[in-house]
Amino acid sequence: MLRRSLAVVLVVVLTVLAWQPAQAAAWSRAFYWGVATAGYQSEGSAPDSNWSRYVARSGEVDPYGNAVDFRHRYAEDIQLAAGMGVNTFRFSVEWARVQPRPGVWDEQELAYYDDVVRHIRDAGMTPMITLNHWVYPGWVADRGGFADPRTVxxxxxFTEKVVQRYRNVLWVTFNEPVAFLSQELKIGALNPLQIPLWQADVVLAHRRAYDLIHRLDPGAKVTSNQAFYAGFNPLTDLVVMDQIRDKLDFVGLDYYYGVSLDNLTALNAISGDLWKIKLQPEGIYDALRYYANRYPNLPLYIVENGMPTDNAQPREDGYTRETALRDSIFWVQRAKADGINVIGYNYWSITDNYEWGSYRPRFGLYTVDALTDPSLTRRPTAAVPAYRDVIANGGVPEGYRLGQAPATCSLVDFPLSCLAPPNPSGPLAHLG
Known part of the structure; x- marks a missing residue:
């Protein structure tokens, strides 16, 4: 009896030991260095969707034109990313493009995305695919969007159609669901009374999509990235993230702007003057620490981070894209050194694009004058060699001097970010 019990214990121990390396190996990169883009914002040739309809009827937005024509220039953009040493490329599959009508699948457009993925893999990169980046087909809009339970x-x-074509992908079901909700209200696709219906359907859609993706590809990794609203995430997380925390393989986090006692410029986001916001790159540490505490068993991934300028003009505060990039990576390294399990960083974005009604805010590593340059030439900013150097060296070096000092009493994750601010003199982790 004792011998049999010992044998059972031995089998269990050996099984656990054998299982652990397999799980660890499921993350295919020591660190995911990425760039990001999104379908409607960059592709051009826009099909009928909630957003193409809004732009067509609104007199207060820039004409969409052909965006930056990623639809026909994806090979070029993917090579630009590869030239920086990037190992992860995030893009979205446009539901409106591949399913123009109920029950009708456009095989030519599906083949287009097949070729995008092939180019990404041929360049040695991991695809990160977003299934919903705020856009859905016009026929879904006619039904009421995600306020109609049929949309689930x-x-x-749509998810099954896409996922069954690809394996070993990082998946994002819904991009910034709370921001998605606010955009739906802004463009009139949703009224406030429908918010509970929308919330229930988006939560259910993610939960079922998570199970579906893992059934089709057990090795896949799935998230729904959350925008970080400095000081408000304990509330915004209640809307979707807390409802799906058991259906996440990692926490996707988008961090752009901070708030502090000496910096309330984030209020410029209300008017859309994003370039007037003074950045707080140290807040990326606070945001990572916040989610490490809220969801302690999940790895963290900065799915979006970047800096806006006004039509590619120098910022009034003198802060440059390359310095903001290095400063942000510095704080990611500090977080990693302090034991926070951060596994990846994506820069938003690979090129300038259509920022939901305007080409004026420029986030691109490569700038593109979509309204004035018919050739849509990609012109590198100084952040391109900076990012290449950062990736090659696994981060900024020890002794790096911040281009911008931390703010006074950050309110990014109040009160912790004010009472226990990150230490800029601490060690830096090598990100791989």
């Missing part, structure tokens, strides 16, 4: 089943059919 339609979205799952």
């Amino acid at each position: 089943g339609d979205f799952l059919a």
Whole structure:
């Protein structure tokens, strides 16, 4: 009896030991260095969707034109990313493009995305694919979007159609669901009374999509990235993230702006003057620490981070894209050194693009004058060699001097960010 019990214990121990390396190996990169883009914002040739309809009827937005024509220039943009040493490329599959009508799948457009993925893999990069970056087909809009429960089943059919074509992908189901909600209200696709219906359907759609993705590809990694609203995430997380925390393989986090006692410029986001916001790159540490405490068993990934300028003009505060990039990576390294399990960083974005009604805010590593340059030439900013150097060296070096000092009493994750601010003199982790 004792011998049999010992044998059972030995089998269990050996099974656990054998299982652990397999789980660790499921993350294919020591660190994911990425760039990001999104379908409607960059592709051009826009099909009928909630957003193409809004732009067509609104007199207060820039004409969409052909965006930056990623639809026909994806090979070029993917090579630009590869030239920086990037190992991860995030893009979205446009549901409106591949399913123009109920039950109708456009095989030519599906083949287009097949070729995008092939180019990404041929360049040695991991695809990160977003299934919903705020855009859905016009026929779904006619039904009421995600406030109609039928959309859950339609979205799952779309998810299955896409996921069954690709393996070993990092998946994002919904991009910034709370921001998605606010955009739906802004463009009139949703009224406030429908918010509870929308919330229930988006939560259900993610939960079922998570299970579906893992059934089709057990090795896949799935998230729904959350925008970080300095000081408000304990509330915004209640809307979706807390409802899906058991259906996440990692926490995707988008961090752009901070708030502090000496910096309330984030109020410029209300008017859309994003370039007037004074950045707080140290807040990326606070945001990572916040989610490490809120969801302690999940790895963290900065899915979006970047800096806006006004039509590619120098910022009034003199802060440059390359310095902001290095400063942000510095704070990611500090977080890693302090034991926070951060596994990746994506820069938003690979090129300038259509920022939901305007080409004026420029976030691109490569700038593109979409309204004035018919050739849509990609012109590198000084952040391109900076990012290449950062990736090659696994971060900024020890002894790096910050281009911008931390703010006074950060309110990014109040009160912790004010009472226990990150230490700029601490060690830096090598990010791989």
